[in-house]
Amino acid sequence: MxxxxxxxxxxxxxxxxxGRATLEDVLNQHPGLRNDLxxxxxxxxxxxETSSQVKPPPGFRSKARAQLMEAVSARSxxxxxxxxxxxxxxxxxxxxxxxxxxxxxxxxxxxxxxGGTVYAAQDAQFGDLLYPVKTAxxxxxxxLSTTASGKxxxxxEIAQSRLDELTNATVNGxxxxxxxxxxxxxxxxxxxxxxxxQASDNRSEQATLRLQEKLEAHQSAMEALxxxxxxxxxxxxxxxxxxxxxxxxxxxxxxxxxxxxxxKTTTDGCVYVKTGNQNRYQVWCNGVHLIVNTDxxxxxxxxxxxxxAQAAATSETVPQALLAILDETAVEHFNFYGPLSHLNQExxxxxxxxxxxxxxxxxxxxxxxx
Amino acid sequence: MKRDILVExxxxxxxxxxxxxxEIHVDEVYRYLYHRVGRLEDVEDxxxxxxxxxxxxxxxxxxxxxxxxxxxFRIAHNTVVDYYRSKKREVSLTELDADAGALDGAQxxxxxxxxxxxxxxxxxxxxDQQKVIVLRFITGMSCSEVATIMGKREGTIxxxxxxxxxxxxxxxxxxxx
Numbered sequence: 001m002x003x004x005x006x007x008x009x010x011x012x013x014x015x016x017x018x019g020r021a022t023l024e025d026v027l028n029q030h031p032g033l034r035n036d037l038x039x040x041x042x043x044x045x046x047x048x049e050t051s052s053q054v055k056p057p058p059g060f061r062s063k064a065r066a067q068l069m070e071a072v073s074a075r076s077x078x079x080x081x082x083x084x085x086x087x088x089x090x091x092x093x094x095x096x097x098x099x100x101x102x103x104x105x106x107x108x109x110x111x112x113x114x115g116g117t118v119y120a121a122q123d124a125q126f127g128d129l130l131y132p133v134k135t136a137x138x139x140x141x142x143x144l145s146t147t148a149s150g151k152x153x154x155x156x157e158i159a160q161s162r163l164d165e166l167t168n169a170t171v172n173g174x175x176x177x178x179x180x181x182x183x184x185x186x187x188x189x190x191x192x193x194x195x196x197x198q199a200s201d202n203r204s205e206q207a208t209l210r211l212q213e214k215l216e217a218h219q220s221a222m223e224a225l226x227x228x229x230x231x232x233x234x235x236x237x238x239x240x241x242x243x244x245x246x247x248x249x250x251x252x253x254x255x256x257x258x259x260x261x262x263x264k265t266t267t268d269g270c271v272y273v274k275t276g277n278q279n280r281y282q283v284w285c286n287g288v289h290l291i292v293n294t295d296x297x298x299x300x301x302x303x304x305x306x307x308x309a310q311a312a313a314t315s316e317t318v319p320q321a322l323l324a325i326l327d328e329t330a331v332e333h334f335n336f337y338g339p340l341s342h343l344n345q346e347x348x349x350x351x352x353x354x355x356x357x358x359x360x361x362x363x364x365x366x367x368x369x370x
Numbered sequence: 371m372k373r374d375i376l377v378e379x380x381x382x383x384x385x386x387x388x389x390x391x392x393e394i395h396v397d398e399v400y401r402y403l404y405h406r407v408g409r410l411e412d413v414e415d416x417x418x419x420x421x422x423x424x425x426x427x428x429x430x431x432x433x434x435x436x437x438x439x440x441x442x443f444r445i446a447h448n449t450v451v452d453y454y455r456s457k458k459r460e461v462s463l464t465e466l467d468a469d470a471g472a473l474d475g476a477q478x479x480x481x482x483x484x485x486x487x488x489x490x491x492x493x494x495x496x497x498d499q500q501k502v503i504v505l506r507f508i509t510g511m512s513c514s515e516v517a518t519i520m521g522k523r524e525g526t527i528x529x530x531x532x533x534x535x536x537x538x539x540x541x542x543x544x545x546x547x
Contacts, residue, residue, distance in 0.1 A: 006532040010513055017510075040535045043542070047507035050488050054508075056400045056414070064396070064418050069389055071422060144418040149411045 005033050012037065013044050064146055071143065126165055126177050134161075148195045155192035156214055159185050163218055167284065171271050189215065268306045272297050280332075285309045290326065290334035300330075377438050380428050388428070392421055395439070398509045399446055405492050405504045406450045416453060420446045440519045443505065447519070491541045499534035506531060 012026035023041055027034045056064075124130040138158045145151045162185035169178040266272070270285035281297045283290050286309035294300040308322035326334045373394060379387035399420050403413045423445050431441055492500055498520075505516045506527075513531070517524045 006528045009532055009535070010528045014512070039539055040532070043535055043539055044507055047488065047503065048510065051401055051405070051508040054401045054404050055397055056417070060400075060414055060417075061393075061396055064414065064421075065389060065392055068392060068418060068421055068425075069385060140422070141419075144422060145415050146418065147411055147414060150415040153412070154415075 005036055008033060009037060009040055009044075012041055016041070016045060017048065060146070067144060067146065071140065125168055126174075126181060152192045152195035155188045155195060159188035159192060159218075160214070162188060168271075171273055171282075171284065173273075189218075266298065266301055266306065268302065268310075270301050270306050270309075272301065287313050287336055288322075288326075288334060289336070291332040292328075293330045293332065373438060377428070377431070380425075381431065383429075388425055391424075391438075395442055396421070399442065401508050402443065402446050402504055403450065405489055405508050406500060407453065412453070416449055420449050423449065436518060437515065439511075440515060443509070443519050447501065487542075487545060491538055491545065494541050495534060495537055498530065499537060502527060502530045503534050503538065 008026075008030050012021070012030075015021040015026060016023060023038075023045070026041065027038055030037060124134045138154075138161070142151060142154050142158075145154045162181050166178055166181040166185060169175075169181060270283060272281045272283045272285075279295055280291065280293050283292060283297070283301065283305070285301065285305050288305065288309045290305075292300065304321070304325050308319055308325060311319050312322050325331070373391070376387045376391050376394075380391060396417065400413065400417045403416050403420070404410070407413055407416060420442070424442055427445070431438070492503055495503065501520060502516060505511050505519060506513070511519075513524050513527045517527045520527065522530075
């Protein structure tokens with residue numbers, strides 16, 4: 001019975017759409033299915049009718065076509081990526097930015113750097129072979145964003161990438177790179193704010209709201225980073241992005257020693273660095289950042305934190321088991337970053353209450369309220 | 371036939387031929403994304419991205435077995451998947467309503483409200499049901515073409531179509547009550 005109605009429905013839709021039959025013709029041919037068939041046919045035909053009215057807004061086709069054509073034919077393959085990269089550092093004027101970005105987009109196409117390479121480049125870090133592909137793809141995305149709110153969103157995404165790279169660089173003790181990335185992060189945030197302000201009234205409000213949400217999420221990550229490099233958050237001690245020497249004013253944060261060697265990554269994606277104090281580690285794990293004292297950091301991570309942090313990321317709440325881990329005396333400090341940063345606000349009132357009960361003598365552990 | 375020639379020219383690097391393919395397909399790609407993506411302001415950017423990706427990959431496209439349209443909509447589908455994966459987007463019904471409210475004129479507003487209501491209902495379907503509904507009724511493809519794009523048998527698409535329309539009927543009925 002069901003199989004029949006499925007076939008009759010499909011055939012009926014095709015016949016009516018092609019003008020070979022009317023709705024009534026199809027229903028009369030299958031009187032036993034009329035009650036089930038009629039509403040489904042009406043919805044199907046109504047969908048076609050309604051959707052035929054959907055068209056791109058006036059001006060979009062020609063504007064987007066012009067940008068696409070520029071992107072696909074702006075430069076010949078002989079102009080290498082390196083050459084364009086040098087020009088990119090020298091010329092940062094608005095017009096040049098547009099031309100170069102379209103050229104880079106075209107270059108990606110011409111060089112045949114298709115989905116696989118571009119996809120692989122998404123995780124590239126500053127200094128990696130594929131990093132120029134990643135940044136060129138970002139510039140292409142900016143050029144292809146045709147609306148102010150779209151450009152704001154694209155700049156925000158790029159800012160998020162720089163922040164992720166900044167975290168990685170900080171973990172690995174690459175202070176010079178970290179300051180370049182911090183500068184670029186701030187630059188893209190400012191661009192995003194500027195474009196959000198230029199969006200039409202209705203969209204400007206939405207764009208600004210998204211920007212605000214994102215920046216609040218970034219704040220806790222920046223706070224975590226500033227413990228490692230205090231002048232990153234304030235933007236001190238930075239040279240030009242392409243001319244960064246050893247930044248001034250980068251001392252060792254109080255209580256947090258400089259990591260001995262690069263940070264290490266566990267098989268389940270947690271990153272930890274040993275601080276100057278013995279058995280004391282900074283950990284970044286699936287949205288949870290903490291400082292912990294332990295004899296065996298690997299066991300400590302795999303036996304609890306990693307899985308519970310993942311559970312928190314999935315449920316976007318704080319499981320009791322994770323709270324129990326964070327409440328261990330070995331944990332000196334914790335806060336949430338990235339997708340879990342909203343949890344800082346959820347936990348803040350309890351923290352404040354605890355501090356009040358303790359006469360304002362909080363133990364400096366747990367998220368800060370904003 | 372004309373489109374096949376344009377595809378072959380585009381594969382050899384003819385940007386103008388690709389521009390003509392863009393003219394032929396931009397409305398249906400836009401329409402597809404309009405019904406798959408919650409935020410209207412993102413639809414324009416994603417439409418451009420689909421065609422840039424198509425240009426990037428057209429040299430590798432082989433016509434045997436997969437029509438150009440099916441290939442293009444696979445790119446559109448993957449673009450939507452990437453969009454939701456990277457942004458963890460959720461459909462904002464408030465935003466959809468706001469889009470409708472931005473128009474002038476009572477009739478235009480009424481039409482846009484109707485489109486917005488349909489769009490909202492489609493976005494509440496399961497992902498595979500959304501895809502069948504949009505490809506079949508929004509872009510006007512046959513069951514056979516949808517089967518090619520989704521990599522399923524035509525009979526399976528008919529079953530999915532029936533279930534998707536039934537689910538849509540329930541959602542729309544709930545909306546009215």
